[in-house]
Amino acid sequence: MTKLTMTVNGRKMSGTAEGRTLLSDFLRQDLGLTGTHVGCDTSQCGACTVHIDGLAVKSCAVLAMECEGAEVTTIEGMANKDGSLSVLQQAFQDHHGLQCGFCTPGMVMSAAALLQDNPRPSETEIRHHLEGNICRCTGYHNIVKAVLAASGQPVPEGVTATD
Amino acid sequence: MPKDGIGAPTKRREDLRFLTGNGRYTDDINLKGQLYAHFIRSEVAHGQLNSVSTTAAEAMPGVVRIFTGEDFVTIGSIPCGWQVTDRFGAPMQEPRHPVLAHGKVRHVGDPIAVVVAESLAEARDAAEAVEIDITELPPVLDMKAALAPDAPKVHEELTSNLCYDWGFVEENKSAVDAAFASAAHVVSLELVNNRLIANPMEPRVAVGEYNAWDDQSTLYTTSQNPHVIRLLMGAFVLGIPEHKLRVVAPDVGGGFGTKIFHYAEEAFVTFASRQLKRPVKWTSTRMEAFVSDAHGRDHVTKIELALDAEHNFTALRTDTYANMGAYLSTFAPSVPTWLHGTLMAGNYKTPLIYVNVKAVFTNTVPVDAYRGAGRPEATFQLERLVDKAARELGVSPIELRRQNFIKPDQFPYQTPVAVVYDTGNYHATLDKLIEISDHAGFEARALESKARGKLRGFGIAHYIEACGIAPSHLVGQLGARAGLYESATVRVNATGSISVFTGSHSHGQGHETSFAQVVADMIGIPATQIDIVHGDTANTPMGMGTYGSRSLAVGGSAIVRATEKIVNKAKKIAAHLLEAAEADIELKDGKFSVAGTDKSVDWAGVTLAAYVPHNYPLESLEPGLEETAFYDPSNFTYPSGGYGCEVEVDPETGEVTILAFSAADDFGNIVNPLIVEGQVHGGIGQGIGQALLEHAVYDDQGQLLSGSLMDYAMPRALHVPFFRVDHSSCTPCTHNPLGVKGCGEAGAIGSPPAVVNAVIDALHRGGYTGIKHIDMPLSPARVWAAMQNS
Numbered sequence: 001m002t003k004l005t006m007t008v009n010g011r012k013m014s015g016t017a018e019g020r021t022l023l024s025d026f027l028r029q030d031l032g033l034t035g036t037h038v039g040c041d042t043s044q045c046g047a048c049t050v051h052i053d054g055l056a057v058k059s060c061a062v063l064a065m066e067c068e069g070a071e072v073t074t075i076e077g078m079a080n081k082d083g084s085l086s087v088l089q090q091a092f093q094d095h096h097g098l099q100c101g102f103c104t105p106g107m108v109m110s111a112a113a114l115l116q117d118n119p120r121p122s123e124t125e126i127r128h129h130l131e132g133n134i135c136r137c138t139g140y141h142n143i144v145k146a147v148l149a150a151s152g153q154p155v156p157e158g159v160t161a162t163d
Numbered sequence: 164m165p166k167d168g169i170g171a172p173t174k175r176r177e178d179l180r181f182l183t184g185n186g187r188y189t190d191d192i193n194l195k196g197q198l199y200a201h202f203i204r205s206e207v208a209h210g211q212l213n214s215v216s217t218t219a220a221e222a223m224p225g226v227v228r229i230f231t232g233e234d235f236v237t238i239g240s241i242p243c244g245w246q247v248t249d250r251f252g253a254p255m256q257e258p259r260h261p262v263l264a265h266g267k268v269r270h271v272g273d274p275i276a277v278v279v280a281e282s283l284a285e286a287r288d289a290a291e292a293v294e295i296d297i298t299e300l301p302p303v304l305d306m307k308a309a310l311a312p313d314a315p316k317v318h319e320e321l322t323s324n325l326c327y328d329w330g331f332v333e334e335n336k337s338a339v340d341a342a343f344a345s346a347a348h349v350v351s352l353e354l355v356n357n358r359l360i361a362n363p364m365e366p367r368v369a370v371g372e373y374n375a376w377d378d379q380s381t382l383y384t385t386s387q388n389p390h391v392i393r394l395l396m397g398a399f400v401l402g403i404p405e406h407k408l409r410v411v412a413p414d415v416g417g418g419f420g421t422k423i424f425h426y427a428e429e430a431f432v433t434f435a436s437r438q439l440k441r442p443v444k445w446t447s448t449r450m451e452a453f454v455s456d457a458h459g460r461d462h463v464t465k466i467e468l469a470l471d472a473e474h475n476f477t478a479l480r481t482d483t484y485a486n487m488g489a490y491l492s493t494f495a496p497s498v499p500t501w502l503h504g505t506l507m508a509g510n511y512k513t514p515l516i517y518v519n520v521k522a523v524f525t526n527t528v529p530v531d532a533y534r535g536a537g538r539p540e541a542t543f544q545l546e547r548l549v550d551k552a553a554r555e556l557g558v559s560p561i562e563l564r565r566q567n568f569i570k571p572d573q574f575p576y577q578t579p580v581a582v583v584y585d586t587g588n589y590h591a592t593l594d595k596l597i598e599i600s601d602h603a604g605f606e607a608r609a610l611e612s613k614a615r616g617k618l619r620g621f622g623i624a625h626y627i628e629a630c631g632i633a634p635s636h637l638v639g640q641l642g643a644r645a646g647l648y649e650s651a652t653v654r655v656n657a658t659g660s661i662s663v664f665t666g667s668h669s670h671g672q673g674h675e676t677s678f679a680q681v682v683a684d685m686i687g688i689p690a691t692q693i694d695i696v697h698g699d700t701a702n703t704p705m706g707m708g709t710y711g712s713r714s715l716a717v718g719g720s721a722i723v724r725a726t727e728k729i730v731n732k733a734k735k736i737a738a739h740l741l742e743a744a745e746a747d748i749e750l751k752d753g754k755f756s757v758a759g760t761d762k763s764v765d766w767a768g769v770t771l772a773a774y775v776p777h778n779y780p781l782e783s784l785e786p787g788l789e790e791t792a793f794y795d796p797s798n799f800t801y802p803s804g805g806y807g808c809e810v811e812v813d814p815e816t817g818e819v820t821i822l823a824f825s826a827a828d829d830f831g832n833i834v835n836p837l838i839v840e841g842q843v844h845g846g847i848g849q850g851i852g853q854a855l856l857e858h859a860v861y862d863d864q865g866q867l868l869s870g871s872l873m874d875y876a877m878p879r880a881l882h883v884p885f886f887r888v889d890h891s892s893c894t895p896c897t898h899n900p901l902g903v904k905g906c907g908e909a910g911a912i913g914s915p916p917a918v919v920n921a922v923i924d925a926l927h928r929g930g931y932t933g934i935k936h937i938d939m940p941l942s943p944a945r946v947w948a949a950m951q952n953s
Contacts, residue, residue, distance in 0.1 A: 018284070034191035035184015037416070039364045040449035044872035047364060075184035085182060093178040096841045100671030101181030102364040102416025108182065127880040134872070136364050136417050137671045139848025139910070140880040142841055156885045159172045159836045 006067050008033065009077025017064040024048040026064035027074060035075040035105050039134070046133030049106035050074045056113035058106075058132070075105035078112065088112055088150040094161050097146035099137035106133050111147045120151050165752075167691070168684030169901075172837035175676045177669070186414045189368035189385050194442035197370070198227055200432060201286035202445070203276045203293055204454060205268035208302035208526040208865020209315070212268050212295070215276050220292035225285030227439060229293065230431070231276045232265030238434065241427055242399040243491040244391075246642040247500050247522070250330035255522070257326075258318040260490040262400065262427045262434070268297060269317055269489035270526050271867055272454025274427055279435055279443055302526040302865035306463060306484040309523050317489055317524040326487050326496065326522035331504040335579065339517040342478035346469035350552040355938045356540045358461035358486070358859040359852075360875060361533050363670075365416020366447040367456065371432030373440060379407055382433050386412040387422045387668050388708020391645070393700050395425040395493070401434055405700075408433075412698045415670035419849070420532040421456045422670070423710045424493035428455070453870045458859055459533020461486035462499060466544045468513075468552055476567045478515040479507060481544060485522045488529035495531045496522060501641045502537030502629070502711075508578035509545045510589040510625050510803060511567045516579045526865045532710065534849055534911040538628050546624040546916035550923070551935065560920070561602075564625055565593060575897075582629060584801045586894040587829060593625060595827035596805030599887045605809070609928065618812040619822070620925025623805060624916035630905030631716030631800035631896075648795035649713070650704040651721040653682065653729050655788035657774035659767035661686075661693045663725075666706015667718030668698050672842070672907065674714060677835040681719055681901065685726045687753040688766055704791055712905030715834060716800050716896065723900045724792035732788060736769045739780045800896045800904040804828035806847075806913035808921040814929060817947030819855055819922055825887040826913065831896040831904035839906045843888045846910015852878035853911070854918035858940050876940070915939060922946065926953075 001016040008031060015030035027033045027050070038060055039045035048059040051073040078086055085093065088111060098104040107130065114121055114129045121129065126147045127140070135143060145155045167173045180186050217229040241260040248254055264273045276293055280286035303309045303317055309324040317324055330336065343349060370383040380403055386392050389410040396410075397403040415422060428445050435443045447455065462485050469478040485499035504518035549567075553560035568589040569576050576584045597603075605621050612619035632638065635646035652664040663682055667674060675695040683690035697703060709718075730750060737755035738745040747758045756763035772779055773788040809823040826843055833839050856876035860868045869875040895902030922941050926934050926949070933953040937945055 020284070028191075029193075033184065034188075035186070037188070037365070038190075039366065039416075040872045042449065042871050042873045044877075045364060045449070075182075079183055085179070089182045092182055093174050096175065096837050098178060098181055099673070099841060099845060100364065100417040101177070101186050101414065102188065104181050105184055123885075130880040134364065134877050134879060136362060136419065136849070136877070137845045138841060139844035139846070139851075139878075139886065140883055141844040141848075141886050144880060144885070158888070159840050161172050161174045161837050162166065163174060 091150035210297040223289035255327035361421035363417030371436035457531035492529035492531035600807035600825035618929035622920025630712035721794035728790035832902040850914025
């Protein structure tokens with residue numbers, strides 16, 4: 001076991017890890033950040049997506065040791081400072097972009113990285129970008145809609161949510 | 164009327180925790196002193212299990228104990244919850260299903276031994292040192308071959324691999340045969356309903372905990388129905404009475420049927436935690452899920468339709484082989500029978516129907532309900548066959564359907580397959596589908612595709628579904644070993660806020676939002692004052708759980724009944740406070756008033772009086788305001804709808820692209836249209852997955868070739884378009900208090916035949932008129948091969 005320190009959601013955090021410990025397990029088990037989910041074992045589902053030094057990465061495909069000193073952001077760090085939902089998170093709620101919620105952290109982290117690089121992505125660009133994130137509940141319709149809405153673009157017709 | 168009552172597209176309250184990483188799923192639960200279980204599973208499909216040697220592994224670091232099948236020989240069998248009676252009146256063959264394999268292994272993934280250790284890594288390391296000696300036996304895989312007299316047997320104690328040979332309605336068989344003999348036209352089709360793997364994004368997890376001080380066991384599990392698990396595991400497997408066993412299903416990351424069933428891993432962690440007096444946790448890996456979660460579908464069918472000279476349907480006959488896998492999963496026997504045969508009338512007036520189903524044991528993972536469960540299989544057969552009939556007769560598939568539909572004035576409609584449809588308007592949903600899919604503009608779009616060298620096709624399907632399962636007395640006659648009511652407790656607190664405890668479980672359906680809307684609407688207070696509590700047998704009344712699109716129709720109705728009791732009692736209290744007759748009290752917008760006067764007391768005034776009964780009719784009324792109701796429906800509900808798919812086929816590669824997908828559903832009344840729309844989207848996504856991508860494939864040795872997310876093609880955002888969804892054609896259910904029908908499975912039922920019909924249409928338009936059918940999934944390779952062979 002080796003001691004390991006990284007900045008997670010703006011706070012310096014330390015824990016111990018084996019050489020084989022995955023970042024996803026380190027976040028969940030050692031740091032208690034269970035918002036990052038593990039949905040597969042082949043880096044296909046994307047539920048474990050986090051940001052490492054600003055890039056969206058599947059945390060099940062990274063060793064914790066590789067992240068010594070890194071800046072890591074997880075779903076727990078995505079809300080506004082006052083605790084309210086960010087524009088992207090709010091769009092997911094407004095457009096019913098989640099059902100069971102299990103893929104949601106990865107979807108939000110992946111979509112946030114897209115909007116950082118491409119503030120007004122087309123529907124096709126959104127669908128391409130989310131190829132590495134599997135959702136079994138929504139048929140993707142409302143996820144794509146939420147990302148379009150979060151980037152200030154028109155969305156296809158449908159039910160408009162109320163508070 | 165509160166703004167967030169029935170009919171409001173209220174945003175989901177549960178989203179706040181899910182969007183901020185504050186959900187609490189089973190794998191997020193870690194208990195003090197917890198041990199980790201790693202299952203060692205069979206790598207062969209069929210074999211004699213000669214020995215399991217654990218000596219070397221037991222000496223490995225961190226190992227606490229290794230369990231084998233020997234530890235479970237005196238423990239109960241994993242039970243089956245439904246007994247089907249065969250054509251000849253005999254019960255189905257029902258083999259023992261041990262928690263851990265003993266003597267034999269029967270499918271790849273069959274659990275053989277479990278290493279329990281201080282850490283998961285240590286458990287996995289030690290598993291490498293467990294020596295297992297197996298003599299391989301020839302596997303039984305093909306269902307028809309499994310029924311040959313000399314086929315190896317999956318279970319030696321049974322007379323054959325046939326679980327049951329079911330006929331329905333047996334008395335109709337000769338009349339059906341006679342109708343075929345005198346038919347003007349007979350159309351037939353042989354098809355496969357491809358084996359699927361549900362793959363909810365959260366893999367299964369089970370944590371067992373035992374407290375010696377009160378002799379209480381707790382199981383935390385990824386279940387759609389914690390009370391059912393408590394009953395099955397407590398009473399039939401481990402012999403733990405209900406009052407000593409608590410089952411908690413916290414946030415669950417999708418179910419789709421595969422989390423209904425009671426699994427060996429749940430019994431194992433509960434048993435091991437009692438043996439070791441420490442919590443034991445098991446978390447499935449995704450690859451483990453592929454070989455241990457119950458699979459879905461896997462039917463092989465021949466279906467025939469008889470028509471008269473005017474193209475009226477006169478009889479229908481089907482012959483299906485249904486794969487049960489190696490053991491009977493909880494509801495497996497009911498899926499190809501009562502959830503399938505009873506739907507073969509579809510939306511049509513066909514007067515004579517006979518359904519034969521042979522359920523077969525094979526050396527594969529058990530097969531059970533997956534989103535739709537039997538109803539997608541029925542709809543797929545019927546809607547593919549009607550399309551084929553239209554093509555062979557040279558008539559419009561839309562008009563042939565319309566001609567044979569049950570008419571709106573014919574409800575209630577008694578079908579020849581036992582069920583009575585209470586309401587529906589199939590002409591209306593079909594008309595709406597034609598409108599929203601812009602069918603009128605299709606030919607122009609097809610020309611545009613042709614100009615680009617692509618083949619465009621349009622296909623429709625019109626489904627019927629039986630939801631809200633179901634009257635207990637009826638399902639009891641059909642073989643269910645459980646009642647299928649639902650219960651609810653409504654607890655009004657002194658200050659007027661409300662906690663509703665429901666036996667329905669929410670794992671994506673948004674009950675916490677929509678159930679609160681129902682209660683808010685009935686009392687006239689904001690939904691924000693109402694909490695929905697579910698998923699814990701310790702604090703909710705008995706529950707039968709969430710499946711078969713039954714939560715709102717059955718669980719919601721129980722909440723309505725309990726809330727009615729609350730309102731009745733609250734009116735008595737209000738009458739006392741207002742010194743008026745109870746009959747004169749009216750409840751509107753959260754205020755009780757005396758009819759025709761300006762005297763009133765608000766909701767909180769009444770609830771406070773119930774708990775601070777200083778001025779209260781104690782001689783005739785108990786204090787407090789809490790009521791429980793059990794609701795047992797009088798019939799199934801019958802959602803229906805028209806689905807339309809527009810595809811483009813690339814003739815060079817066989818690749819199918821879905822350009823548009825439209826759905827016009829009749830779900831009865833709707834509580835939250837935002838949630839309903841989302842349920843339809845998700846169902847369509849899964850149906851498109853079945854039609855184009857997904858397939859659980861075994862090789863001839865019984866190895867699951869599509870055994871990971873690298874190999875099993877799940878639909879991704881790129882595979883689907885935006886959907887057009889309409890639910891304005893509503894005929895309310897006549898027999899439940901909300902008039903609701905259920906919307907959870909519709910998308911997965913209606914979409915596969917619409918997709919396949921569209922692809923066949925595209926191919927015929929492209930001149931490939933020899934193609935009668937292509938089995939799902941319609942991969943580029945299959946479509947291309949069909950074109951080459953045409």
